[in-house]
Amino acid sequence: MDIDTIDRKILSILQGDGRIANVELAERIGLSPTSIGERLKRLQRDGFVEGYGARLNPHRLGLGLLVFVEVMLDKTTPDVFERFARAVQNAPEVLECHMVAGGFDYLVKARVADMAAWRRFLGERLLALPGVRETRTYAVMEEVKRDAPLPVG
Template structure:
C-alpha cells in the first residue's frame, strides 16, 4: 500500500461522508490551499484510494424495499460453473452484491426487490436457473440495524 499522511486520511474521510464537497469547501476543512487540496485529491484518485463517487438512493422510494440474503450451494465447484454463475449474477439488476465464501455454502447473494412476490419471481427466474445450483437458503431482512459503505480511514 502506498503511504498516505494524516491530511490525506482527513480528505478521504470527508469525501467518503460528503462526496459532493467542492474543492474550496474541502480545502477549508483540511486547512490547505485549494490548489494543494486538488492535487492531493487527484493523486488519491490516481493511486486508487478513491474508486469513484456515487449518490445513496432510497430503496423504498424506488420500489426496492425488501432486502434479502441468499446462501447458494452449488452441485459442482468447477471453474466453468463458477464462471457461468458469476456471469449470470452480474447480469441481474436485482443483485447488489455477490460473494464467493468459504464455509458451508459457496456464494452469498445480497439482493433488493419490491416485495415477497418480486422475490419469488427473482428466485425462480434469476437464482434457480443459474448454472450448478444445488440448494439455496433465503434470509429476508426485517430491520436494517446498520448499513454502511464507509471504511475506517
C-alpha cells in the same frame, strides 16, 4: 505511494460528502485549495478513490425488500462457477455476490420490491441456473446499520 493524516482526512470527509467544494474541503482541513486539489488528484490516480456516486434511497425507488441468499453449487464442473458468476453480474437485482469459505459457496445480497418479486427472481433466475443445488433465503426485517463508511481514520 502511501498516505498521511491529511490524506485520510480528505478521504473521510469525501466519503461522507462527495460533492463538497474544494475550497470548503480546504478550509475544513486547513490547507489551500490548490494543495487539496493536488492531493485529491493523486489519491484518485493511485486508486484510493475509485469514483463518486449519489446515495439513493431504495425504499423510495420501490425496492422495499432486502434479502440475503446462501447458494450451494454442484461442484461437478468448474464451468458451473463461471456461469453463475456471469449470471449474477447481469442481474440488476443483485447488489453484491461473494464467494465464501465455509458452509456454502456464494452469499448473494439483492434488493427487490417485495416477497412476490423475490419468489419470481429466485424461481425464474437463480434456480434456473444449472448447477445450483440449494439456496437459503434470509429476508431482512430491519436494517440496523446500512452502508457505513469505511474506517479510514
